[in-house]
Amino acid sequence: MTTLSLPVVERRRHAGLPPAVTSHMSGGRDQWSPPLKEAPVDTVQGTWDLLQEVLDPEIPISLPELGLIYGVEFDDGVARIELTFTATACPCMEFIREDITDRLESEHWIDSVELTEVWSPPWTSDRITPEGRAKLKKLGVSA
Amino acid sequence: MSEPLNISTLEGARRDALIRLIITLADSKRILGIRYSDWTLGAPSIETGVSTSSMTQDEWGHARLLYAMLKKLGIDPAPVEHDRPGEEFASIAALDHEQPDWAGLVVLMTLADGAVSTVLRSFATGTFDLAQNRVPKMLAEEEFHASLGSAWYRRLAATGGEARQLLTSSTEAMLPGLLAWVGADDDAARLMVDAGVIGPASERLTAFRDLVRDFVALVGVDIDSVEASADWDEARGRTPGRPDEEACQRARGDLNRALLVE
Numbered sequence A: 001m002t003t004l005s006l007p008v009v010e011r012r013r014h015a016g017l018p019p020a021v022t023s024h025m026s027g028g029r030d031q032w033s034p035p036l037k038e039a040p041v042d043t044v045q046g047t048w049d050l051l052q053e054v055l056d057p058e059i060p061i062s063l064p065e066l067g068l069i070y071g072v073e074f075d076d077g078v079a080r081i082e083l084t085f086t087a088t089a090c091p092c093m094e095f096i097r098e099d100i101t102d103r104l105e106s107e108h109w110i111d112s113v114e115l116t117e118v119w120s121p122p123w124t125s126d127r128i129t130p131e132g133r134a135k136l137k138k139l140g141v142s143a
Numbered sequence B: 001m002s003e004p005l006n007i008s009t010l011e012g013a014r015r016d017a018l019i020r021l022i023i024t025l026a027d028s029k030r031i032l033g034i035r036y037s038d039w040t041l042g043a044p045s046i047e048t049g050v051s052t053s054s055m056t057q058d059e060w061g062h063a064r065l066l067y068a069m070l071k072k073l074g075i076d077p078a079p080v081e082h083d084r085p086g087e088e089f090a091s092i093a094a095l096d097h098e099q100p101d102w103a104g105l106v107v108l109m110t111l112a113d114g115a116v117s118t119v120l121r122s123f124a125t126g127t128f129d130l131a132q133n134r135v136p137k138m139l140a141e142e143e144f145h146a147s148l149g150s151a152w153y154r155r156l157a158a159t160g161g162e163a164r165q166l167l168t169s170s171t172e173a174m175l176p177g178l179l180a181w182v183g184a185d186d187d188a189a190r191l192m193v194d195a196g197v198i199g200p201a202s203e204r205l206t207a208f209r210d211l212v213r214d215f216v217a218l219v220g221v222d223i224d225s226v227e228a229s230a231d232w233d234e235a236r237g238r239t240p241g242r243p244d245e246e247a248c249q250r251a252r253g254d255l256n257r258a259l260l261v262e
Helices: A043-051 A093-105 A130-138 B012-038 B046-073 B077-082 B102-124 B129-159 B161-182 B187-194 B201-217 B245-252 B254-259
Strands: A069-075 A078-083 A112-117
Touching: A043 A069, A043 A078, A043 A093, A078 A093, A093 A112, B012 B046, B012 B077, B012 B102, B012 B187, B012 B245, B046 B077, B046 B129, B077 B245, B102 B129, B102 B161, B102 B201, B129 B161, B129 B201, B161 B201, B245 B254
Parallel strands: A078 A112
Antiparallel strands: A069 A078
């Protein structure tokens, strides 16, 4: 009999879950680049570049392309991200928070990530960037 | 718009009034979500059932954002959401019990959800910054609820027979309590008006009447002739009563406390 061996997912530090509960990680992580060897000169732009690798769990374009990132600041190793969600009850909120945190904290020059949820201005599909729209169009999705 | 509300100097009755306003809105959203979910399996079509499921999701998202406003007042929202007895729930009376028929749910979609949106619209244009920032997204999502409710209300009203009769009786039963809630004008409500957190009762009532006038006219109801309920519970900012215990258990998450994620 073959024993099915399921991968053990370490509980994410920022998931806010009780110890008995673990969360799942979304797809797209296989497309993440290895951590940078050197910290970028422009750490804010470097942070934006990393966020370009984090995909929305449901729509295969990045969070900046989807227009969910409202601001990035970087100060003394701390990346501060302002983000919104497509809906007030978006079922992917936790995935998105985890993916952002994990991608950024994999870099040696980022010590911690602070996420601030914002709702103003409200997200609409108008916030999808031209690059995001082009990718969606190739996938047969109009936005 | 008036000066932004300074939470750090808000105390006593004014602070209590803001807490009451947030909780009655948040509770209404949470119980409204439950009422939509009551009909997810049982709606007239699968597609409409899916719509009620989506609306349930929206309402609970709105409730979460509203309860979280309490943090700004130094209140941990978790016990408010998960540990209150049913007697303390401040949701609107129209939500106290499951709707017995689909027509009742359609009236909830149009009139009760519309009443909550009317007060939220007033809240969003007031002086409380969290309402200014968070509520517009809720109202944008509510446009879809209003659209579905409008289509169904008109459809049932045009059908005649039992459907129209049920629609009429639910409309007549629900309106007095909704008018009392939208037009709340007790001491706490007036404190919020004075602080610019919400608009005056007359303004809210006019907005609500304008919103529903054409619908209720379809079943022969003149909104300007309907009187608001006289009964009022000042402590909770709603008419007397409470949601049934099953709804409270679901709202609190009594059955899944071991898995509670905040």
